Amino acid sequence: MAQWRSSRRDNEDGVRFPPALTIFLVLVSCVLVAFDRPQSRPEVLSDVRAAFNDAAMPLLEAAAWPIRGVRNMGPWWRRQFELAEENRELREELAELRAWRDVALSLRDRVRVYEQALNLETPAARERITAWAVAERAGPFVRSRLLGVGREDGVEAGYPVVNIYGLVGRTVDVGRRSSRVLLLTDLNSRVAVMADRSNARAMLTGDNTDFPRLDYLGSHPDIQEGDRIVTSGDDNVLPRGLPVGEAVRDRHGQWRVALYSDAAPIDLVWIWPFDPVDPPEDEPPLLVPPAGDRPVAASAPGLEGTAAGGEEG
Structure with a gap:
């Protein structure tokens, strides 16, 4: 029992740091944190940090590529299913629009026949x-x-x-x-x-x-x-x-x-240019011809003899 306690005390004593080393490490950490601020970071430290990032970036990118591929595999397949569904809906809509196009063309031809039969003049289309x-x-x-x-x-x-x-x-x-x-x-x-x-x-x-x-x-x-x-x-x-x-x-x-x-x-x-229908113009008044140009009205048959007899008498 005493031997077990002695070995446990030896192990605990082996992992302990000296107080001076602990204080030194804490001070170094505080200095690094203080100098890591962007406004107070030395230029040399910034250059060293940037060089380290440039050197480590290819390795980090190569290590992250498989993980990124596995992570994006699920959304990629889900997007493929969504695209397939959207493609099917667009095909159905396209088929329906083609049917409506045929109906519109047939109605256009029918309207033209009706306009010709009824002698209708449609307003001329102008550029928008x-x-x-x-x-x-x-x-x-x-x-x-x-x-x-x-x-x-x-x-x-x-x-x-x-x-x-x-x-x-x-x-x-x-x-x-x-x-x-x-x-x-x-x-x-x-x-x-x-x-x-x-x-x-x-x-x-x-x-x-x-x-x-x-x-x-x-x-x-x-x-x-x-x-x-x-x-x-x-x-x-x-x-x-x-x-x-x-x-x-x-x-x-x-x-x-x-x-x-x-x-x-x-x-x-x-x-769209649009010209409204103008109201009809007022008809000009009928001109009364002069007295000399008026046509002479024919006399009634019974009055001709009376007029002549009156002149003879």
Whole structure:
């Protein structure tokens, strides 16, 4: 028993450090920590540290490459499955779009035949004007945008402005090199629209919210949730058939429109030139010919003899 305690004491004495060495090591550690700060690090120490990192980087990179490969193996295979699923969905969507393209082409040909049969003249398509829109912080309207095109580019007041999703608004103030667009959500915006399914007419009224109202629908409107709303052209302000949005109900039961143009920021827009239908001119008054040029009215048969007898008598 005494022998076991003696050997344990010898082992404990063997692993102990002298107090002087311990204090020296603590001081060296404090000095290294103090000099390791970027603002107080000596230039020589920084150079030595950078050289050591440069020398050790290839070895660390070679050692970490297998670990990094094993770690990225799971996300890589998961991404492959996601890409395969996305590719399958895109193929299905492409097949459906091809079917819709065939339908659109057939309808286009049918419309041309109908136009020829009815002797209809469609308005000539004009080149659209591309512009970048910027938000306007101060102006006469609450919700409007400024465009970098104006009269020099062919823009006139009242032209419809669209983005890749649908109608944005119409131009109201046009300068030489800039123009202002009144958005559909502005309080001053009024656009005649209709439901594409039932041709139910309404007035799209902006109220400074993201969902403008549908006013003047009537007591029993033929409109359903999700109906596609397009411009009707009844106001002779915008052309017929421009996509606007989908019909939705708010919490008060009032019909509103979720605008297609809100699907993306309003930055790149196109301005479509539109010439409204001019009212017919007043017909000029009929000119009364002079007395000498008036045609002589024929006399009645019974009065000819009377006139002659009167002259003879």
